[in-house]
Amino acid sequence: MSERWDAIVIGGGPAGSTAGSLLAKAGRRVLVLEKAPFPRHHIGESLLPGLSPLFKRLGVVGDLRRAKFFVKTGGSYLWGRSRAPWSITFADLEEAPGYMVGRDETWAWHVERARFDELLLNAARRRGAVVRQPASVLDVALSGGRVDGLSVRGPDGRTRTERAALYLDASGQAGLLASRLGWRRFDGQLRNMAVYTYYEGARLFTGPRRNHIFIENIEDGWVWFIPLSERRVSVGVVTSLSNAPQARAGLEAFFLARLARTKEASARTAKARRVEPFRLERDWSYRSRRFAGENFLLLGDAAAFIDPLLSYGVTLAMHSAELAADCADGALAAPAKREALFAHYDAAHGARFDELRDFTKFFYDGNRRRESYFWKARRIADHAKNRYAKAAFTFLVSGHPHWDSLYARGYFKRFFSPLGVPARLRRDRRFLAALAASGRPDLALIDDPLPEPRKRAA
Numbered sequence: 001m002s003e004r005w006d007a008i009v010i011g012g013g014p015a016g017s018t019a020g021s022l023l024a025k026a027g028r029r030v031l032v033l034e035k036a037p038f039p040r041h042h043i044g045e046s047l048l049p050g051l052s053p054l055f056k057r058l059g060v061v062g063d064l065r066r067a068k069f070f071v072k073t074g075g076s077y078l079w080g081r082s083r084a085p086w087s088i089t090f091a092d093l094e095e096a097p098g099y100m101v102g103r104d105e106t107w108a109w110h111v112e113r114a115r116f117d118e119l120l121l122n123a124a125r126r127r128g129a130v131v132r133q134p135a136s137v138l139d140v141a142l143s144g145g146r147v148d149g150l151s152v153r154g155p156d157g158r159t160r161t162e163r164a165a166l167y168l169d170a171s172g173q174a175g176l177l178a179s180r181l182g183w184r185r186f187d188g189q190l191r192n193m194a195v196y197t198y199y200e201g202a203r204l205f206t207g208p209r210r211n212h213i214f215i216e217n218i219e220d221g222w223v224w225f226i227p228l229s230e231r232r233v234s235v236g237v238v239t240s241l242s243n244a245p246q247a248r249a250g251l252e253a254f255f256l257a258r259l260a261r262t263k264e265a266s267a268r269t270a271k272a273r274r275v276e277p278f279r280l281e282r283d284w285s286y287r288s289r290r291f292a293g294e295n296f297l298l299l300g301d302a303a304a305f306i307d308p309l310l311s312y313g314v315t316l317a318m319h320s321a322e323l324a325a326d327c328a329d330g331a332l333a334a335p336a337k338r339e340a341l342f343a344h345y346d347a348a349h350g351a352r353f354d355e356l357r358d359f360t361k362f363f364y365d366g367n368r369r370r371e372s373y374f375w376k377a378r379r380i381a382d383h384a385k386n387r388y389a390k391a392a393f394t395f396l397v398s399g400h401p402h403w404d405s406l407y408a409r410g411y412f413k414r415f416f417s418p419l420g421v422p423a424r425l426r427r428d429r430r431f432l433a434a435l436a437a438s439g440r441p442d443l444a445l446i447d448d449p450l451p452e453p454r455k456r457a458a
C-alpha cells in the first residue's frame with residue numbers, strides 16, 4: 001500500500017514542530033500528531049543562544065520578537081566551593097577568538113512554553129505541515145524493527161491507522177518508541193525530581209544580571225530563579241527522586257523548606273505573591289540505547305533527556321530535530337543512503353548528548369572550585385585555545401555546537417565540503433549565512449562519505 005505521508009512526526013513540542021517545519025519546507029508531505037490542545041503548560045523555559053541560527057532557519061524570529069519574551073543575556077550562580085556569586089555573559093563570546101558567534105547569537109529568551117510551543121507549531125502549519133490536534137498516537141505497529149503504522153485517535157474521536165515512509169518520534173518524556181522497544185536507559189547519577197511554581201512581584205536582580213537565569217545550590221539539591229517578565233518569575237527546587245514520597249505528602253511545605261535554605265532566591269521572593277499551584281515533575285535523566293531504527297528516528301526528549309541544571313533541554317531537542325529532519329529529507333530523496341544518514345544522526349546526536357550530559361554531571365558536583373568548571377569546559381570545547389577558560393565555559397553553556405564536534409563536522413562534510421569550499425571559508429559565518437540564504441543545500445551533496453558511526457554495544 002502506498003503511504004499517504006512522507007513522514008509522520010509524533011508530538012508537536014519544540015522538537016516535533018521543528019522537524020515538521022523543516023520537512024514541509026523541503027517539500028515533503030508531513031503529518032504532525034499532537035495529543036494536547038494548545039496552549040498547554042510545559043516546563044522548560046530558559047532557552048540558550050545556540051538556538052538563534054535555527055530560529056532564523058525556521059523563519060520565526062519575527063514571531064518570537066513580537067511575543068515579547070524576556071531576553072536572557074547570561075547566567076548567575078551561587079555554585080561551587082566558594083559562596084561568592086559569579087556570572088557569565090553570553091555577549092563576551094563576541095570578543096572570544098575562534099568561536100564565531102555573531103552579535104545576534106549571544107542572547108536568548110526565557111519563554112512561557114505554552115505560548116512558545118504554540119508559536120512553533122503554528123509556524124510548522126504555515127510551512128505546510130499538516131497538524132492534527134488533539135490527536136493521540138495510541139499504539140505503534142512494529143514488525144522486524146520497522147514501524148508499520150500508527151494507531152491514532154483523531155480530533156473527531158475516531159481511531160484510524162496512519163502510515164508513512166518515515167516516522168519521527170518527538171513524543172517527549174513519553175518516548176513512545178524507545179519505551180516500546182525497551183531502549184530507554186535511566187541514569188543512576190542524575191535521578192532527580194523538581195517541585196516548582198510561579199511568583200509575581202519578586203525582586204529581580206539589578207544591572208547586567210537582571211536578565212540572567214539564576215541558580216543556587218542547597219544541601220540536597222539546587223534552586224532555579226528564572227525571570228519570565230518584569231512581574232513574573234519561575235522558581236523551582238530540584239532534589240533527589242528519593243524525596244518524592246515526602247514531597248507528595250505536601251508540595252508546599254516541601255518546596256518552602258528548601259527555598260528557605262537559599263540565600264538569594266528566598267530573599268528575592270520573600271514579598272512576592274505565588275500565582276500558580278505547586279507542580280511536581282520527574283527529572284530523571286535517561287538515554288535511548290539508539291536514536292535511529294530502520295525507518296524511524298528519535299528526537300528531543302523522546303531520544304534522551306539531561307537534567308535541566310544547564311538548561312540544555314529545548315536547545316538540544318530542537319537541534320536534534322533539525323539534524324533528524326535533514327537526514328530524513330536526505331533519506332527520502334535517496335533511499336539507498338538512508339542507513340548511512342540514520343547512522344550519522346545516531347552518532348552525531350549521541351556524541352553531542354553524551355558530552356553535554358557528562359559536563360552536566362561534572363557541574364553537578366557543587367563542591368568544586370569555579371575554575372575547575374571552566375577548565376573542564378575548555379577541555380571539551382576550546383578548539384581555539386583561548387587563554388581564558390571562562391570563555392570556553394560560556395561557550396559550552398550557550399548551547400552553540402562547537403565546530404569540532406561530530407555534529408558540526410557532519411554538517412560541513414555532508415553539505416559543504418563537496419562544494420570545494422576552502423577550509424577558511426567553511427568556518428566563516430557570513431559565508432555560511434549567504435550559502436544558507438541561497439536555498440537549501442543540494443541533496444546531491446550527500447554523496448560525500450559520512451563519518452563512521454561509533455560502535456555501540458548491541
Ligand SMILES: Cc1cc2nc3c(=O)[nH]c(=O)nc-3n(C[C@H](O)[C@H](O)[C@H](O)COP(=O)(O)OP(=O)(O)OC[C@H]3O[C@@H](n4cnc5c(N)ncnc54)[C@H](O)[C@@H]3O)c2cc1C
Pocket residue numbers: 010011012013014015016033034035036042043044045046047048135136137138170171172173174176193194281282283299300301302308311312313314315317
Ligand atoms: C524540571 C525541568 C526543568 C526544565 N527546565 C528547562 C529549561 O529551563 N530550559 C530548557 O531548555 N529545558 C528545560 N527542561 C527540558 C525541556 O522541558 C525539554 O527538554 C523539552 O520540552 C523537550 O522538547 P520535546 O519537543 O522533545 O518534548 P516536549 O516538549 O515534551 O513535547 C512532546 C510533545 O509530544 C506530545 N505527545 C506525547 N505523547 C504523544 C502521543 N502518544 N501522541 C501524540 N502526541 C504526544 C506531548 O503532548 C508534547 O506536546 C526542563 C525539564 C524539566 C523536567
